[in-house]
Amino acid sequence: MAKVIMIQGTTSNAGKSLITAALCRIFKEDGYRVAPFKSQNMALNSYITKDKLEMGRAQVMQAEAAGIEPDVRMNPILLKPMGNKGSQVILNGKVLKDMTAQEYYEYKEELIPHIMEAYNSLSDDYDIIVIEGAGSPAEINLKEYDIVNMGLAKLVDAPVIIVGDIDRGGVFASLAGTMLLFDDDEKSRVKGFVINKFRGDVDILKPGLDMFYDITKVDMLGVVPYLNVDIDDEDSLSQKLTNKYNVSLIDIGVIKLPHISNFTDFNIFSLIKGVSLRYVSNTKELGNPDMIIIPGTKNTINDMKWLRQSGLETRIIKHANEGKAVFGVCGGYQMLGESINDPDNIEGGGNINGIGLLKTKTTFNHSKTTTQVRGNINSISGLFKQLSDIEIWGYEIHMGNTEISEGEPLNNIGLKLEGCVCDNVAGSYIHGIFDNSKIANTIVEILMKQKGLNSDELVNFDLAEYKESQYDILANSVREAINIKKIYKIIGIL
Numbered sequence: 001m002a003k004v005i006m007i008q009g010t011t012s013n014a015g016k017s018l019i020t021a022a023l024c025r026i027f028k029e030d031g032y033r034v035a036p037f038k039s040q041n042m043a044l045n046s047y048i049t050k051d052k053l054e055m056g057r058a059q060v061m062q063a064e065a066a067g068i069e070p071d072v073r074m075n076p077i078l079l080k081p082m083g084n085k086g087s088q089v090i091l092n093g094k095v096l097k098d099m100t101a102q103e104y105y106e107y108k109e110e111l112i113p114h115i116m117e118a119y120n121s122l123s124d125d126y127d128i129i130v131i132e133g134a135g136s137p138a139e140i141n142l143k144e145y146d147i148v149n150m151g152l153a154k155l156v157d158a159p160v161i162i163v164g165d166i167d168r169g170g171v172f173a174s175l176a177g178t179m180l181l182f183d184d185d186e187k188s189r190v191k192g193f194v195i196n197k198f199r200g201d202v203d204i205l206k207p208g209l210d211m212f213y214d215i216t217k218v219d220m221l222g223v224v225p226y227l228n229v230d231i232d233d234e235d236s237l238s239q240k241l242t243n244k245y246n247v248s249l250i251d252i253g254v255i256k257l258p259h260i261s262n263f264t265d266f267n268i269f270s271l272i273k274g275v276s277l278r279y280v281s282n283t284k285e286l287g288n289p290d291m292i293i294i295p296g297t298k299n300t301i302n303d304m305k306w307l308r309q310s311g312l313e314t315r316i317i318k319h320a321n322e323g324k325a326v327f328g329v330c331g332g333y334q335m336l337g338e339s340i341n342d343p344d345n346i347e348g349g350g351n352i353n354g355i356g357l358l359k360t361k362t363t364f365n366h367s368k369t370t371t372q373v374r375g376n377i378n379s380i381s382g383l384f385k386q387l388s389d390i391e392i393w394g395y396e397i398h399m400g401n402t403e404i405s406e407g408e409p410l411n412n413i414g415l416k417l418e419g420c421v422c423d424n425v426a427g428s429y430i431h432g433i434f435d436n437s438k439i440a441n442t443i444v445e446i447l448m449k450q451k452g453l454n455s456d457e458l459v460n461f462d463l464a465e466y467k468e469s470q471y472d473i474l475a476n477s478v479r480e481a482i483n484i485k486k487i488y489k490i491i492g493i494l
Helices: 016-029 057-066 101-125 150-156 171-180 184-189 202-216 263-271 300-309 312-321 331-336 437-450 463-481 484-491
Strands: 003-009 034-037 040-042 046-048 054-056 077-081 087-091 094-099 128-132 160-165 190-198 220-225 250-255 275-280 291-294 325-329 339-342 350-353 360-377 391-404 411-413 416-418 420-422 425-428
Touching: 003 016, 003 150, 003 484, 016 034, 016 057, 016 128, 016 160, 016 190, 016 463, 034 057, 034 101, 046 057, 046 360, 046 391, 054 057, 054 077, 057 128, 057 463, 077 101, 087 101, 094 101, 101 128, 101 150, 128 150, 150 184, 160 171, 171 190, 171 202, 184 190, 190 202, 190 484, 202 220, 220 463, 250 263, 250 437, 263 275, 263 437, 263 463, 291 312, 291 331, 300 312, 300 331, 300 339, 300 350, 312 325, 325 331, 325 437, 331 360, 331 391, 331 425, 360 416, 437 463
Parallel strands: 003 128, 003 160, 034 128, 040 077, 160 190, 190 220, 250 275, 250 291, 291 325, 325 425, 339 360
Antiparallel strands: 046 054, 077 087, 087 094, 339 350, 360 391, 360 411, 411 416, 420 425
């Protein structure tokens, strides 16, 4: 069985995902086979494995840091929020059913055998498992059926490190308060604290660290500075959706749908020199971008209604009629068509007109497509012609099928034709279609040429290489900031 360590946090967004990823990278660098684990994740940012199973992207990111293939055993339970209706529960990568919060709370105990099976199987294959908790472990009203924080730590006999976010203020109080709400067994599992997101001179903080040890008798393992690293984060807390950016030479506007999913599909554009990627919620924020992207969504019909009511639909049509680029991914692709039909009541039933920029019709059904794909852009015409024959890869997660009546299929996956393009408007079901850096770089080149700009100076960007450099920066920074030797002692290796 693998050695294990668990990272919990005083709050959501304290830095659990980041510290987990850093330890995965550090252990990998030190020659260990290491895997991340999170029993239950709640996110609309999901991923499809090679086995056609769905899991949260946070553990995908951590698997990348560990240098291994993402595996659904790393995240056996994924909850995909459905607004006021509760969540779609994904168990071991497949849809179990939709549940309200109360239904799920009462059902959680039945999930423990599945969690333990996934964890034990993973533990057989690796030297070290780094577990990430969720939210705060001190939610006393939820303790009885906890399966993701101290409840899980007890099940797998894991030592615990608690991370506190000093950037919010009150870090000592939040760490001490968390300990106060633990029972004696839980307190005994806490082997160390980490303070995260520190700005300034650590020497000023040191007297507080000494006093805090006198109060808790638990080691402070380190103080991690506020890191300028670009690592994929959880969708509900991502600053990328709220940050305001200055418009660059090439400006791309992503519609921030109420039920937006997989927004990481477009991260690569924000990393290319001279490109701004902005998430916009209204016509004022939209401005006059060079390309509009409509992303995926957990509720296509409701978000289509919102798009219409907000006035953004009219602006998207005007943008397209001016010959400028529009691209839809998954639910965004469905919205670009003429109609969306829901005869089986998947999203509440009924029919709705789409934006109508593509001659397509989508019909929902109970079958959920979850698969990885690889293929090529077809030989296409129009604004996106320069993309012809470039290789693509990614994954599909969607309900329903889309039929094309006019226009060209955008790409092929073996013998299967997928997506649609009509001059300057294109759509695809493939999440991650832009992660082939050649696709993203070529789109930026197309937009530059359309504006009459010289694209010869465009610096091609390699996403895979960039990600590796960010994981290295993360690991090096955390290794310098915390006592790794003590962590090895905590997990029983030294």
